[in-house]
Amino acid sequence: MKKLLDGGNDAGRLNLVCLSEGYLESERPLFEAHAKQLAAAIKSEPWYRLGLLNLHAFFVRSNQSARALKPKGGPLDTAFRAEYGQGTRAPHVISGNDAAAKDSVRDAQNRASSPPGHILVLVNCTLYGGKGGGEGGGICWTYTDRYNPARWTDCALHEWGHVLGLADEYGGRGNANRSREPREPNITLDLRGGKWRHLVEGAVEGAAGFDYGIYRPTKDCRMRSFAGGFCAVCVDHIRRELEGYLSEPEPEPQPAQLVIQTVRPDGARFTDGVFPDDSAGCMEAVAFLLKRQFG
Numbered sequence: 001m002k003k004l005l006d007g008g009n010d011a012g013r014l015n016l017v018c019l020s021e022g023y024l025e026s027e028r029p030l031f032e033a034h035a036k037q038l039a040a041a042i043k044s045e046p047w048y049r050l051g052l053l054n055l056h057a058f059f060v061r062s063n064q065s066a067r068a069l070k071p072k073g074g075p076l077d078t079a080f081r082a083e084y085g086q087g088t089r090a091p092h093v094i095s096g097n098d099a100a101a102k103d104s105v106r107d108a109q110n111r112a113s114s115p116p117g118h119i120l121v122l123v124n125c126t127l128y129g130g131k132g133g134g135e136g137g138g139i140c141w142t143y144t145d146r147y148n149p150a151r152w153t154d155c156a157l158h159e160w161g162h163v164l165g166l167a168d169e170y171g172g173r174g175n176a177n178r179s180r181e182p183r184e185p186n187i188t189l190d191l192r193g194g195k196w197r198h199l200v201e202g203a204v205e206g207a208a209g210f211d212y213g214i215y216r217p218t219k220d221c222r223m224r225s226f227a228g229g230f231c232a233v234c235v236d237h238i239r240r241e242l243e244g245y246l247s248e249p250e251p252e253p254q255p256a257q258l259v260i261q262t263v264r265p266d267g268a269r270f271t272d273g274v275f276p277d278d279s280a281g282c283m284e285a286v287a288f289l290l291k292r293q294f295g
């Protein structure tokens with residue numbers, strides 16, 4: 001298992017494991033390239049900061065490449081039997097054997113005495129598809145596409161969003177007809193959006209697969225489409241979820257050293273940011289410098 005984002009001790013934070021599915025031994029470099037693309041995408045997320053999580057890559061060889069997977073074509077001889085449309089009529093759902101994938105990661109982690117975390121299965125097929133938030137939780141699946149990292153990592157982060165407890169924000173079918181407030185933080189029955197009013201004003205109708213009777217925080221979000229990133233409510237939730245795993249202090253960021261040097265008209269120098277208790281003198285020096293520079 002390779003650590004791609006090292007936030008610190010595995011025991012003190014969430015460990016997200018990218019697991020390979022449908023890669024031949026000769027495709028190991030391709031898997032590593034995909035995992036690096038994911039790491040780069042995570043690092044550019046607004047909720048990310050160093051120390052918040054660890055990202056690992058774990059390669060398991062398959063006998064056949066998932067490059068040959070076809071919608072409704074059934075699984076191939078791959079490590080975790082990924083296929084399109086498994087157990088659903090939705091062709092863009094891609095998933096496989098959750099239990100086998102979890103066992104494989106658990107075995108590797110036990111050898112390294114790492115705590116369990118989340119698994120993101122990178123399937124070596126380029127046709128769009130993914131799945132997250134299935135039974136048992138903790139695992140999600142995504143297609144990959146080396147030549148379009150922005151798009152496939154959007155799909156990967158959307159599916160992982162489900163593992164972290166987020167609902168879909170897209171519509172599709174008629175009225176939700178729900179009477180109980182959903183537990184997910186990014187959907188509500190309250191058309192004023194009371195539960196996220198500290199982050200976003202109001203609510204937009206249509207979410208959780210329904211067009212009416214259920215609301216999302218904003219017009220767009222990665223839990224709805226891939227036009228942009230996560231909305232403010234989802235960003236806030238992801239950050240708090242990950243913080244919930246932190247059980248040791250994060251490394252203190254070193255404050256940037258501010259070195260100020262200025263010269264007073266009388267030639268006196270103040271360096272290392274230590275100004276004498278003489279603010280009139282400092283202002284005088286600043287005015288002098290500005291005047292010299294800009295006339």
Ligand SMILES: [Zn+2]
Binds near residue numbers: 221233
């Ligand atoms: Zn959202």
